[in-house]
Amino acid sequence: MSNPLEQFEIKPIIPIEVGGVDISFTNSSLFMVLAVVVSTLVLGVCLRKRTMVPNAAQSVPEGLYEFVTNLLRENIGAEGLKYFPFIFTMFLFIAFGNVLGLFPYAFTFTSHLTAVGSLSIIALLLNVVVGIRQKKLGWLRTFLPRGIPWPMAPLIIPIEMISFLSKPFSLTVRLVANMTVGHIMLKIIAGFIVSLGIFGIVPLLFDGIIICFEIFISLLQAFIYTVLSCIYLGDAIHEH
């Protein structure tokens, strides 16, 4: 039986090095590009014939649009709609990354701390930029909420800083852990299909059920990641 962690190995496809930094185009990069291309193609095809009364295909992007709009309205408010493209892209990028990774021989870039962590860092930077633009120096209040006595500051500020920095970390770990575990489980059970011979039908059926479950988990995790990002963005916009 092959190593179930083998599927997560990053292999360079086109080695690139700029200024001593390795930025090779890897299998992970390929699936990132595929997530962009496939999502654009799917939505583009769905939007090809637009009618006043939406057809089934047109309902997909429109449903996603309404879904993200409601997400922003509920978690941030009307002012959150300014960040609609960012949140919409984030949801699709993760959802397509998760779902594409379920195909045989595919690579799940959302199961990598470095990839998801990079996305979480981008989201964190957006929160910081939005917070500073919105509240100016008042943004620093994030680390010392109003009503806290000054003598408590040395204790509260580090706690709040850890809390602030742990947001992208928790986002990343949640998604990565879910994707990794699901794929390991699939791989282990798939390993039994051949080794059990005729009885391999049992793990095959089991794998089929798990794949259905994993599709659900992929979309759910994309949803959770997006909702939490919205909540953190809302915290950056509104008073603590």
Added chain:
Amino acid sequence: MPQLDFSVFPSQLFWLVVCFFAMLFIMSRFIIPKTAEMINLRKAKIDGDLEKAAEIKRRVEQTLEKYNQALQEANERAAVTLQKTRDELNETILRRQTELSARLAAEIETGEKKIDAARDKAMQKVEDASADLAIEVLQKLGFVGINSKDAAVTLKKLKKD
């Protein structure tokens, strides 16, 4: 565990930034405007239709109100006309009844007068016949010379008594 291999971090970060921002650009420029355009158009159409429906409803209500008002006025006018006609009819009936009563009374009176006259005439004839009979009886008894005039006077006297 390949997930903990941080040597690939620069490559992952670079390609993620490239792919994510490329996708953000594509979504912002093409997909989102196309989707939003149709949703907004539909929303505008629905709002317009709702507004039009509300306007039509308002007009219908106005028309209905006018109709009800006209109906009420017509009913009131009809009631007045009905009452007037009823009064006129009652008046005509009363007048005709009075006229008929008067005519009937006059006819009854004329009839009674005619009956009286006929009765008087008949009585006169009876009296004359009685007188002639009396004369004839008296003549048969042998009283000659009694004429009808005397007989009539005598009968009148007897009648008075």
